[in-house]
Amino acid sequence: MHSSVMITSDLLQQVGLPAVLEACHCRTPQGSRLKNAVRFYNDQSREELEKELAAISRLTVLITEKHPQIVEALTQLARLRELRGTFSRLEKGGLLDDTEFFELKGALIIFSRLTKLRDILISASVNFEDTSAATALLDPGGRSNPAFHIYSEYSPSLAEIRSRKKEVEWQISQNKGSQRRTLLTKRALVIAEEDQEEERIRWELGAKLADWLPQMQHNADACGLLDFRLAKADLAVRWNGARPKLVEQGLPAVLVDTRHPEVAANLEKHGLQFTPISIEIQQGTTVLTGANMGGKSVALKTIFLALLMTQLGYFPNCQSLQTPLFEFFAFESSQEGDINRGLSSFGLEAVSIRDHYRRNKIQRGLIVMDEPCRGTNPAEAAAIVNAMCKTYGRSESSFFIATHYPVSSQPGIRFYQVKGIRPEVLHQLPPYQERSASDQQEVSEPKTGITTLVKVDQREDLTRVRRIQNLMDYRLEKIDGMHAVPSGAIKIAELLGVDEALLREMLAAWQEE
Amino acid sequence: MEAKAGLLELAGLNELQSLALIGMSKNAGKTTCLNHIITAWQASGQTRQLALTSIGRDGETEDILSGRAKPRIYIPAGTLIASAEDALQRSDALLEILELSDVRTAFGEVIICRALSDGYVELAGPGASEEIAVISELIRQHDPECLFIIDGALSRRSQAGSGLSEAAILAVSGITAAVPEILAEKAAFALDLLQARLVTPEIQENLMPLIISHPTARAILLSQGKHQIEHKAIELPSLVGFGLDISKELQKNSSVLFLRGAITDQLINELLKEPHFANLLLVVEDGTRLFLTPGTAHKLQRRKIELAVLNALDVRLVCLNPTRSNGQLLNPEPLLAALRQKITNIPVVNLGPSNM
Numbered sequence: 001m002h003s004s005v006m007i008t009s010d011l012l013q014q015v016g017l018p019a020v021l022e023a024c025h026c027r028t029p030q031g032s033r034l035k036n037a038v039r040f041y042n043d044q045s046r047e048e049l050e051k052e053l054a055a056i057s058r059l060t061v062l063i064t065e066k067h068p069q070i071v072e073a074l075t076q077l078a079r080l081r082e083l084r085g086t087f088s089r090l091e092k093g094g095l096l097d098d099t100e101f102f103e104l105k106g107a108l109i110i111f112s113r114l115t116k117l118r119d120i121l122i123s124a125s126v127n128f129e130d131t132s133a134a135t136a137l138l139d140p141g142g143r144s145n146p147a148f149h150i151y152s153e154y155s156p157s158l159a160e161i162r163s164r165k166k167e168v169e170w171q172i173s174q175n176k177g178s179q180r181r182t183l184l185t186k187r188a189l190v191i192a193e194e195d196q197e198e199e200r201i202r203w204e205l206g207a208k209l210a211d212w213l214p215q216m217q218h219n220a221d222a223c224g225l226l227d228f229r230l231a232k233a234d235l236a237v238r239w240n241g242a243r244p245k246l247v248e249q250g251l252p253a254v255l256v257d258t259r260h261p262e263v264a265a266n267l268e269k270h271g272l273q274f275t276p277i278s279i280e281i282q283q284g285t286t287v288l289t290g291a292n293m294g295g296k297s298v299a300l301k302t303i304f305l306a307l308l309m310t311q312l313g314y315f316p317n318c319q320s321l322q323t324p325l326f327e328f329f330a331f332e333s334s335q336e337g338d339i340n341r342g343l344s345s346f347g348l349e350a351v352s353i354r355d356h357y358r359r360n361k362i363q364r365g366l367i368v369m370d371e372p373c374r375g376t377n378p379a380e381a382a383a384i385v386n387a388m389c390k391t392y393g394r395s396e397s398s399f400f401i402a403t404h405y406p407v408s409s410q411p412g413i414r415f416y417q418v419k420g421i422r423p424e425v426l427h428q429l430p431p432y433q434e435r436s437a438s439d440q441q442e443v444s445e446p447k448t449g450i451t452t453l454v455k456v457d458q459r460e461d462l463t464r465v466r467r468i469q470n471l472m473d474y475r476l477e478k479i480d481g482m483h484a485v486p487s488g489a490i491k492i493a494e495l496l497g498v499d500e501a502l503l504r505e506m507l508a509a510w511q512e513e
Numbered sequence: 514m515e516a517k518a519g520l521l522e523l524a525g526l527n528e529l530q531s532l533a534l535i536g537m538s539k540n541a542g543k544t545t546c547l548n549h550i551i552t553a554w555q556a557s558g559q560t561r562q563l564a565l566t567s568i569g570r571d572g573e574t575e576d577i578l579s580g581r582a583k584p585r586i587y588i589p590a591g592t593l594i595a596s597a598e599d600a601l602q603r604s605d606a607l608l609e610i611l612e613l614s615d616v617r618t619a620f621g622e623v624i625i626c627r628a629l630s631d632g633y634v635e636l637a638g639p640g641a642s643e644e645i646a647v648i649s650e651l652i653r654q655h656d657p658e659c660l661f662i663i664d665g666a667l668s669r670r671s672q673a674g675s676g677l678s679e680a681a682i683l684a685v686s687g688i689t690a691a692v693p694e695i696l697a698e699k700a701a702f703a704l705d706l707l708q709a710r711l712v713t714p715e716i717q718e719n720l721m722p723l724i725i726s727h728p729t730a731r732a733i734l735l736s737q738g739k740h741q742i743e744h745k746a747i748e749l750p751s752l753v754g755f756g757l758d759i760s761k762e763l764q765k766n767s768s769v770l771f772l773r774g775a776i777t778d779q780l781i782n783e784l785l786k787e788p789h790f791a792n793l794l795l796v797v798e799d800g801t802r803l804f805l806t807p808g809t810a811h812k813l814q815r816r817k818i819e820l821a822v823l824n825a826l827d828v829r830l831v832c833l834n835p836t837r838s839n840g841q842l843l844n845p846e847p848l849l850a851a852l853r854q855k856i857t858n859i860p861v862v863n864l865g866p867s868n869m
Binding site: 081097098099102103106146147148149162165166169172173188191194 | 555589590598602605607608609610611613622624627629630631632
């Protein structure tokens with residue numbers, strides 16, 4: 001991954017970038033290589049990004065209107081093979097074998113067919129160079145078929161040897177026993193001559209083809225670019241992506257009805273709908289608050305992914321999006337902790353806080369933090385969170401943070417909250433009912449081993465959690481300042497059957513605060 | 514010439530689209546048999562072309578394992594072949610490359626070629642049956658009418674049947690046994706396994722969707738439940754060495770056990786330790802998956818376990834190559850007589866090298 005994106009690979013996975021790359025189907029090795037190189041566009045490469053996005057946009061039109069050249073282009077691209085090995089051998093003046101000549105001939109035919117697809121090439125801003133002279137070298141008889149062998153047309157001497165060989169072979173087919181064996185020996189001698197002449201021709205042919213190497217390499221790269229842009233356009237059509245509008249520095253990023261492709265797909269599998277998210281992210285700090293289960297983490301990931309996709313030259317999954325170009329992206333969430341590495345989660349957070357801050361001093365970034373300091377002493381944690389919000393509020397970077405700690409209203413700090421569940425809706429849910437003991441026994445008991453220690457059947461609880469989630473309004477709304485952290489957590493605990501005594505204590509403690 | 518053209522009629526090769534050659538042992542004479550078919554095909558003036566590939570490697574001048582000289586494959590112009598790059602380098606027919614298959618072997622990518630001249634070729638095809646299917650598809654694209662012959666090494670890891678070919682020829686030689694009666698006994702038993710009966714349409718209907726939906730399951734068990742047939746798919750890295758993992762899933766009401774892979778004595782013996790491995794139908798992909806000795810087959814019979822296959826193999830011909838592993842030529846007549854006495858429903862012919 002590009003050093004312009006500061007994120008752990010686990011988090012990147014959660015943010016969903018690998019899934020985006022996987023969903024973008026390139027057909028050629030050249031296109032896949034471009035995709036996997038993951039180019040990050042910043043302000044210096046703004047023009048190139050504009051060109052890339054414009055090309056994708058024009059291609060989406062052709063794909064949507066099912067332009068006949070699209071199928072032809074995809075068919076041709078699917079046939080293109082990896083050519084680096086063959087090109088490198090040509091460049092070094094090595095001897096090519098027939099398979100490699102065949103491969104080159106195939107590629108040259110693909111180049112010439114793609115060259116004819118003017119509509120696509122213009123839309124994709126891709127151009128091919130004329131390599132018809134190289135094609136002719138591999139088709140001396142003008143047969144116009146993709147097959148290849150060392151043709152007799154390459155040299156009169158080869159033609160003569162082969163005609164002698166053919167005569168011997170005819171005799172072999174007419175004879176048996178010792179006569180046949182003698183003829184086979186005779187044939188072996190002719191074949192030695194043929195081999196020698198064929199090898200001479202291979203050297204000569206390779207040298208002639210090497211003259212066309214720059215053009216062939218250019219065309220192979222053009223195929224990769226065309227393939228990658230078509231794949232991105234296809235993804236944009238499948239995911240209802242929108243062409244992002246790039247705005248000047250200092251202007252806010254405005255995302256309208258943004259969806260997280262992977263989360264949305266998972267929800268759809270369960271018959272649920274992803275609630276699109278809209279937000280405006282200004283220079284400075286944006287604080288996101290909201291009830292537990294309100295989808296704050298998903299909102300952060302959705303927005304981060306959409307803006308990152310934009311700067312990687314993809315169409316984000318949204319209704320519309322405008323954004324300035326950030327010099328770097330950072331995402332930090334200690335949610336999963338680093339229990340496996342045995343490292344303190346705050347320790348790692350502190351390292352990220354340090355690194356992001358240092359980078360921010362020299363470059364404009366988009367820095368996203370999901371509930372930092374969640375495991376820290378609340379008073380100190382609130383101090384740290386407030387300090388970051390205040391500091392970044394004065395910076396040119398955009399700091400986007402989800403937190404439960406109260407953040408005081410200051411210039412440069414804006415607030416959003418997840419709409420959440422309206423209290424009256426929550427109260428309409430039927431109270432939790434304990435299942436009877438006999439019901440519980442119906443659950444098939446695991447036979448042996450560690451499974452006897454753990455609760456296996458969670459179906460009922462999961463259903464209930466899902467029902468509560470269904471009531472949640474995941475949309476974000478802009479608010480003036482940070483309200484008292486919305487309650488709802490204790491109500492949710494109650495709805496999930498937390499015992500009364502414990503609930504009473506929770507409420508009492510809440511009121512004391 | 515007449516006898517050779519007769520070979521085609523004897524095995525009914527004229528009307529076939531595909532054929533597999535199966536050897537009972539290494540050096541059973543498959544290549545010799547293939548050369549006979551090629552000669553007969555040419556002699557009888559067939560208009561259709563032959564297309565050749567092999568499972569694994571064949572046609573090389575020396576047996577890689579024993580170092581002994583082997584017969585080479587001599588093809589006429591027009592024949593299609595699918596063989597790996599390295600093997601093509603060692604072929605001397607003028608070959609036109611038609612397509613690169615993307616199927617890789619230890620000897621390089623398998624390439625589809627057409628011979629523009631007569632000559633020797635070495636065949637080295639893919640090892641897995643799915644890859645053979647890819648090759649078959651590509652060959653058909655270039656020549657829909659051809660007779661596609663798969664020179665199939667009968668080995669534990671690859672297979673000649675499994676729906677890849679319509680028919681098969683079994684090659685037997687003096688290597689399996691030099692004593693006529695013993696050879697005949699062994700060949701007849703091998704034929705029984707190869708031609709194990711096809712499962713009933715009803716069981717096929719129950720099994721096929723499960724096999725398709727569990728592509729990596731090594732074993733699928735059908736049991737008669739209270740109201741309906743229940744199934745269990747068992748995912749294992751291989752069959753060999755995992756017999757106990759399969760047998761522990763067997764119940765009293767288990768009625769069908771499908772196993773994907775080679776069925777060996779060792780596996781069956783592991784399964785036999787489980788008393789519930791009885792009174793059921795053991796289904797395998799095809800007869801080439803069964804590597805059982807008569808003793809083990811007998812044990813299965815006693816447990817009332819029947820064998821059945823998903824793809825029946827139509828064995829058209831048994832070819833005898835009357836040579837022993839040391840190259841000594843045996844008198845073919847007693848061998849032929851013994852084989853013909855034991856194998857009555859399939860023609861047995863002598864296609865030894867001396868007959869070429």
